[in-house]
Amino acid sequence: MKLCFVGCGGQAIRVYADALARYRGESPGVLYAACCDVDLEKAALFQRRAGFERVYGDCAEMMRSERPGAVIAAAPFQIAEKIARDVLAFPCAIMLEKPLGRDLADCLSIARAAEKNGMTSMAAFNRRFMPLVRFLARELKESGSPLRHISYAMHRVDRREDYFYSTAIHGIDLARHIAGADYQSAVFAYENAGANGVANTQVQAVFANGVSAQLSFCPTAGLLVERLDAIAEGQAYFVRLPIWEDSPDMPGSIEKYEGGRLAYRKTGLEISDGESMFESNGFYAEVREFLDCARRGTGTAHGVETAIDAMRVMDCMKNADAAYSRAPAP
Numbered sequence: 001m002k003l004c005f006v007g008c009g010g011q012a013i014r015v016y017a018d019a020l021a022r023y024r025g026e027s028p029g030v031l032y033a034a035c036c037d038v039d040l041e042k043a044a045l046f047q048r049r050a051g052f053e054r055v056y057g058d059c060a061e062m063m064r065s066e067r068p069g070a071v072i073a074a075a076p077f078q079i080a081e082k083i084a085r086d087v088l089a090f091p092c093a094i095m096l097e098k099p100l101g102r103d104l105a106d107c108l109s110i111a112r113a114a115e116k117n118g119m120t121s122m123a124a125f126n127r128r129f130m131p132l133v134r135f136l137a138r139e140l141k142e143s144g145s146p147l148r149h150i151s152y153a154m155h156r157v158d159r160r161e162d163y164f165y166s167t168a169i170h171g172i173d174l175a176r177h178i179a180g181a182d183y184q185s186a187v188f189a190y191e192n193a194g195a196n197g198v199a200n201t202q203v204q205a206v207f208a209n210g211v212s213a214q215l216s217f218c219p220t221a222g223l224l225v226e227r228l229d230a231i232a233e234g235q236a237y238f239v240r241l242p243i244w245e246d247s248p249d250m251p252g253s254i255e256k257y258e259g260g261r262l263a264y265r266k267t268g269l270e271i272s273d274g275e276s277m278f279e280s281n282g283f284y285a286e287v288r289e290f291l292d293c294a295r296r297g298t299g300t301a302h303g304v305e306t307a308i309d310a311m312r313v314m315d316c317m318k319n320a321d322a323a324y325s326r327a328p329a330p
Contacts, residue, residue, distance in 0.1 A: 001295050003030050004068040006059050006083055007075030008037035008046035011097070015278040016074060017049035019287045022278075024051065030070075030291060036062045060086045068092060070120070070294040072287070077166050081106040088113040093120035093294035095286075099169045099314060100307045107304075107311040114304045120294045122286075123307035127174045127226075129282030129289065132239055132252050135271045136230060137178065139256070143235060150175050150213040151229040155221035160198045164219045165318045168201070171215055171226070172317075173310035178230060181209035182309040186324040188316060201317060208326065217317075225249050234258060242268045242280040251280060 005012070005020075024030060034054040037043035043055040056062035063071075063086055070093040073083045081101045087094050094114065100107040100123055114121035127133055140147055154171045156164075176183065186205040192198075203215040225248065226241040235258050242252030252268030273279040286302075293300045316324045 001030050001069040001291075002033045002066060003291070004033055004062055004066055004071045005035040005046070005050070005052065006037075006062075006071060006073040006087070007097070008035055008039070008042045009074070009076075012046050012074050013042075013049060015281065015283040016072070016287070017046060018276060018278045019284040020050045022274075022284055023287050023291060027288075027291070029295070033066050033068055034062050059083055060089075063087060063090055063092070070094070070291065072124075072290070073097065074124075078102055081109055084110040084113055088117045091117065091119060093122075093290070094304075095122040095124050095290040096304060097124045098173070098307070099166050099311060100304060101311070103318065104308070104311045104315045107308055111305045111308060120290070120297065120299060121304040122290045122293070122300050122302050123304050124286055124290075125170065125173045125177070125302070125307070125310075126282040126286055127170050127241070128177050128302060129285035130241060130252075131271045131273050131280065131282070131285070132241065132254050132268055133174070133178075133228075133282070134285070135266075136228075136237055136239055136254060139237065140178070140230060140232060143232065145232040145235050147179065147211050147230060147232045149229075149231040150178055150211060151215075151227075151231075152213065153216040153225070153227045154218070155223055155225050156219045157221065157224055159219035162198065163318075164198060164217070165314050167219075168217045168317060169310055169314045171217065172203075172313045173307070174228065175205070175213045175215060176207070176310055178228070179207040179209065179211040179213065181207040181211065182326065183313055183324065184208045184326050186313060186316065188320075188322055188324075190320055199320075203313075203317075205313075223248060242277075244281070245277055251275075 032052045035052040036056040072095045074097045189202040190199040201217040205213040228239040230237040238255045240249035255265045256263040
């Protein structure tokens with residue numbers, strides 16, 4: 001299978017190059033044909049780091065010339081819908097970095113194009129693939145104890161861009177992923193945190209299966225962390241996610257309490273795909289999931305359509321809406 005890559009900036013260099021290099025070493029049979037970026041210097045750097053054969057400055061041109069079987073797109077979300085149209089004009093599997101477009105309309109357009117294309121598609125929410133998150137999901141499933149409540153906090157340092165919602169969608173999606181259901185309703189509270197309209201945002205939500213959630217987003221806090229608590233009947237799990245290299249929670253951990261006592265505590269080194277950031281942050285696992293499915297020609301549980309619900313809630317945050325309510329089924 002021939003693979004192409006779109007969007008060779010910092011995220012690609014930081015995590016995707018090494019994730020792809022590891023995959024090629026463990027799973028031969030994928031030809032790393034070409035990578036593309038409007039900045040040809042970035043494309044050339046990524047080409048060398050990840051081992052692609054050719055460089056392009058235009059996605060549509062690359063698709064016409066290469067006719068790949070699969071494309072990974074890590075381009076800015078503002079152009080994700082255009083990139084998806086360029087790719088899905090051909091019979092091609094596609095993996096798209098979050099968020100899937102500028103808004104829900106972009107995401108729905110991408111989902112329709114992917115469905116029409118009929119090939120493997122995937123939404124690249126790397127938190128879903130973090131080893132600690134995968135472990136938590138298995139524990140909740142195997143325990144048989146009903147999940148009742150999720151608490152999630154995202155803290156960042158001096159993040160004052162007016163599109164912080166495009167990062168916050170990680171937490172919105174992760175809560176949905178752990179709950180195992182779409183959002184039924186949500187109430188938003190905003191606290192102005194300074195310049196550019198950046199706001200601390202608190203979300204009280206209920207999922208369609210009755211699980212409740214409290215989400216907190218603080219873009220101008222004094223540290224970089226993401227923390228996830230999952231409260232089940234008679235059990236409690238506390239997860240410290242290993243976000244990037246400069247989080248004080250590295251390498252991450254999970255604790256389980258049952259009957260008021262600590263059942264176990266495991267670190268992100270014990271529950272691990274490897275010690276590097278591209279492994280602990282889930283990028284290798286998501287690349288492996290996508291390319292394995294694309295090679296088999298099968299679907300994945302993480303298709304682009306699974307991003308739609310989180311994009312709806314992200315739009316509410318983007319627009320500073322006070323509340324969200326899921327439309328009743330027709």
